[in-house]
Amino acid sequence: MSFYTSLNGMKNAQTSLGVIAHNISNSETYGFKRSRTEFSEIVAGSALTNPRMIQGIGASVESITQNFALGPVEQTGSALDLAITGDGFFTTRSAVDGTTLYTRAGSFSMSDTGHITDSAGNRLQVFPVDANGQVTGNGISDAQVPAVNAAGSEFAGVTITETGLVQASYADGSVEPIGAVALASFISPNGLKKVGSANWESTGLSGAASYGSPGSGAYGSLLSGALERSNVDIAEELVGLITAQRNFQANAKAIDTATQISQTVINLRS
Structure with missing residues (x-):
């Protein structure tokens, strides 16, 4: 024995x-x-x-x-590098098979189609907003920045506020809201399934995702120009x-x- x-x-x-x-x-x-x-x-x-x-x-x-637990936050200076200063996950969707993924790694960039994507090409999900930047619905969709605005001016840059509002600026000086970053939360985060590249998928143990705006309720605010590092303590x-x-x-x-x-x-x- x-x-x-x-x-x-x-x-x-x-x-x-x-x-x-x-x-x-x-x-x-x-x-x-x-x-x-x-x-x-x-x-x-x-x-x-x-x-x-x-x-x-x-x-x-x-x-x-x-x-x-929240990891250390590192300043990077890139407008599309985002860190969540509290609870919540970024939501991305694969353009290939439509798989929905959740992550705390907020290193995003612009694709050739104007989508805001992570390094694997998964598209950041946002709430729809009106001309004043107010959220108009609970549905989420891909964040996509038009190459030109209604006046025909070319895209010049993009910024994301601490409340998640994605704003595109154009050569004529106009600034247009594109959407509001949707953060996901789960009743049991420990039930999330690791799928690699600092991504998770929801399971029956985690429960379905609940979506909300940064800075509201239990959701943390966004810090643009920063990334959340690993929460591993080497000494421990x-x-x-x-x-x-x-x-x-x-x-x-x-x-x-x-x-x-x-x-x-x-x-x-x-």
């Missing part, structure tokens, strides 16, 4: 090492959120077992929990790395000790 208990402990330590290694390797990934491994005790006993004689049979990985991860390594070594030593005891018993019988 001790062989399997210790072997299970080694596998758990290996899982913990993998999670920590993943955190450390993404310490420079914008919008990345660290994870931690949580374990639970395993016991076995029937209705007739004396509760004072129940012996534990090891531990199992209960969950790998994501930590959505290195301590966890040492602990996981010691746990692995201790379980390996327990297996070695059980082997020696078994060998001693076999020698006694012979």
Whole structure:
């Protein structure tokens, strides 16, 4: 029994090492959120077992929990670099298959079609607005800046306010509202599914996304010209790395000790 208990402990330590290694390797990934491994005790006993004689049979990985704490904010100066100074996620949609993704990495740029996209070409989602910049509906759509305005003047630049209003400026000096950035929130963010590139997808565990404007309710404001860095604390991860390594070594030593005891018993019988 001790062989399997210790072997299970080694596998758990290996899982913990993998999670920590993943955190450390993404310490420079914008919008990345660290994870931690949580374990639970395993016991076995029937209705007739004396509760004072129940012996534990090891531990199992209960969950790998994501930590959505705010990471450090780095100033970049680019108008389309956005950081959320609170809760919420940017919403993007793939132009290829229509997949909806959620992210904290706000590094956006203009595409050749005038869409505001991330590095993978996923399009930022916004609420519709009127000529005064007021939100006029709850539906979201791709953020797209016209190359020329109604007067025929060419596009000159784009800015995004702390309340998420996307404004395009043109060569004739006019400024036109394009939309308002839609932030998403979830009743259980830990239920979001990682899909890579600091993106998540909603699941049955996270619940459906609720959309709102930056700076309203529980949604954080936007900071233009800045990006949110990874929330990984290298010092904390290195301590966890040492602990996981010691746990692995201790379980390996327990297996070695059980082997020696078994060998001693076999020698006694012979």
